[in-house]
Amino acid sequence: MITPTPSAGAHSASVPATTDAGTVLVLVNLGTPDAPTPPAVRRYLREFLSDRRVVDLPRWLWWPVLNLVILPLRSQRVAHKYASIWRDGSPLAVYTQRLAHAVQRLRPQWRVLHAMRYGAQGLTDVLQQLRREGVQRVVVLPLYPQYSTTTTASVRDVIEAAGFAICDHGYTQGSTTATPATPATPATPTALCIGDYHDDPRWIAAVAESIRAHRAQHGNAAHLLFSFHGLPQRLADQGDPYPRQCEAGARAIAAALGLRDESWTLSYQSRFGREKWLEPATADTLAALAARGIRSVDVVAPGFAVDCLETLEEVAQMLRDEFRARGGELRYIPCLNDDPAHARALAAIAGDAVAAVAVRGA
Numbered sequence: 001m002i003t004p005t006p007s008a009g010a011h012s013a014s015v016p017a018t019t020d021a022g023t024v025l026v027l028v029n030l031g032t033p034d035a036p037t038p039p040a041v042r043r044y045l046r047e048f049l050s051d052r053r054v055v056d057l058p059r060w061l062w063w064p065v066l067n068l069v070i071l072p073l074r075s076q077r078v079a080h081k082y083a084s085i086w087r088d089g090s091p092l093a094v095y096t097q098r099l100a101h102a103v104q105r106l107r108p109q110w111r112v113l114h115a116m117r118y119g120a121q122g123l124t125d126v127l128q129q130l131r132r133e134g135v136q137r138v139v140v141l142p143l144y145p146q147y148s149t150t151t152t153a154s155v156r157d158v159i160e161a162a163g164f165a166i167c168d169h170g171y172t173q174g175s176t177t178a179t180p181a182t183p184a185t186p187a188t189p190t191a192l193c194i195g196d197y198h199d200d201p202r203w204i205a206a207v208a209e210s211i212r213a214h215r216a217q218h219g220n221a222a223h224l225l226f227s228f229h230g231l232p233q234r235l236a237d238q239g240d241p242y243p244r245q246c247e248a249g250a251r252a253i254a255a256a257l258g259l260r261d262e263s264w265t266l267s268y269q270s271r272f273g274r275e276k277w278l279e280p281a282t283a284d285t286l287a288a289l290a291a292r293g294i295r296s297v298d299v300v301a302p303g304f305a306v307d308c309l310e311t312l313e314e315v316a317q318m319l320r321d322e323f324r325a326r327g328g329e330l331r332y333i334p335c336l337n338d339d340p341a342h343a344r345a346l347a348a349i350a351g352d353a354v355a356a357v358a359v360r361g362a
C-alpha cells in the first residue's frame with residue numbers, strides 16, 4: 001500500500017499557479033529496519049548488503065561471509081544502536097515521511113509520495129501501484145544530494161526493473177545497469193530521474209542557513225567539520241563521482257558562510273569492511289583536531305538528507321563521546337530533515353527537472 005500524503009494545508013494559497021499540475025513526485029531514501037530488534041535489522045541488512053551495487057564481490061565469496069559472519073554478528077550490535085535513536089520509529093523513516101508531507105504542502109497541484117530502496121514502503125511496490133493506477137510519468141528524486149553508483153544507480157536499477165523508461169536529469173555517467181533499459185513504446189511509463197543536486201544553489205543555501213542558525217543559537221565552535229558517508233576508495237578510482245561532488249558541495253557551503261580555508265575540513269564516516277575507504281576518516285580527523293588543541297568542533301553531515309543511524313548514533317553520540325574523552329566538545333548540527341527550506345529547495349529542484357523535460361519535449 002502507498003502511504004498517502006495529506007493534501008495541501010495552509011500554505012497552498014501562497015503557491016503561484018504552475019503548469020506542472022498532475023506531477024507525481026517520489027522522494028526515495030535508503031530504507032531502514034522496521035523495528036530496533038535483531039531479526040528486523042537482519043532482514044534489512046540482508047536485503048541491503050545483497051545489492052550488487054553496494055557490495056560487488058562475487059556471490060560465491062560474499063554469500064557465506066554475509067550469512068555466516070556479518071548478519072549473525074552485526075544484527076545484534078546494530079539493533080542496539082537503532083534502539084538508542086528510535087523515537088516514533090526509525091528517524092530515517094519518520095523524517096523522510098515528514099519531508100514528503102512538507103513538499104506536498106508546498107505543491108498542492110502535485111502528488112508527492114515517499115519510498116525506500118530497501119525494506120518497508122519499497123520503491124518497487126510504490127512504482128507498481130502507480131502503474132496499476134495508469135500513471136504515465138513520475139519524477140523520482142533520490143534523497144542523495146551526491147550521486148554514487150552505490151546509492152543513486154541502485155535506485156535507477158529498481159525503476160528500470162519496474163518497467164519504467166528512464167529520462168535522466170543531472171548526473172548519469174556510470175549508471176548503466178545489468179538490466180537492459182526498457183524499450184520505450186507509447187504505453188511505457190517514464191520516470192524522470194534526478195541524478196544529484198550537490199551544487200544546487202538552493203540546496204547549498206539551505207544547508208548554509210541551517211549551519212548559520214545553529215551557530216547563532218549555540219555559538220561558533222572553533223572548527224566546522226563536513227562529515228560525509230564513506231565509500232570504498234576503489235569505486236572512486238573507477239570513476240564514482242561521489243567524492244568530487246562531496247568536495248564541491250562542502251566548498252560551496254563554506255563559501256556561502258564566508259569561512260576561511262583553515263576553519264573547516266571534510267571527512268568520511270561509517271566505514272564498512274576491511275577494504276580501504278575514502279579518507280580522511282571522520283574519527284581520525286577529530287583525533288587530529290583534538291591533538292592540534294582545537295577544543296570545539298561543529299559537525300554537519302550534508303550527504304544525509306535526513307537524520308538517521310549514521311548521524312544520530314555514530315556522530316551525535318559515539319564520535320561526540322570520543323571527542324569529549326579527548327577534552328573537546330562536538331556539537332552536531334542536524335540534517336535539513338523536514339525544515340521548510342529543505343522542502344522548498346527539493347520542490348524547486350523537482351520543478352526545474354519537470355520544466356527542463358517539458359522544454360526538451362520528452
Ligand SMILES: C=CC1=C(C)c2cc3[nH]c(cc4nc(cc5[nH]c(cc1n2)c(C)c5CCC(=O)O)C(CCC(=O)O)=C4C)c(C)c3C=C
Pocket residue numbers: 030031032033045054055074078090092144148150151229230231232242270272273303304307308309310
Ligand atoms: C559496503 C557497504 C556500504 C556502502 C558502499 C554504503 C554507501 C552509502 N550509504 C549511504 C547512506 C546510509 N547508509 C546507512 C547505513 C548503512 N550503510 C551500510 C553500508 C554501506 N553503505 C550499512 C551496513 C548500514 C547499516 C547500519 C550498519 O550496519 O552500520 C544509512 C542509515 C540507515 C538508517 O536506517 O538509519 C544511510 C542513510 C550513502 C549515502 C552511501 C554512499 C555514498
Ligand SMILES: [Fe+2]
Pocket residue numbers: 229270
Ligand atoms: Fe551506508
Ligand SMILES: [Fe+2]
Pocket residue numbers: 270271310314
Ligand atoms: Fe554505520
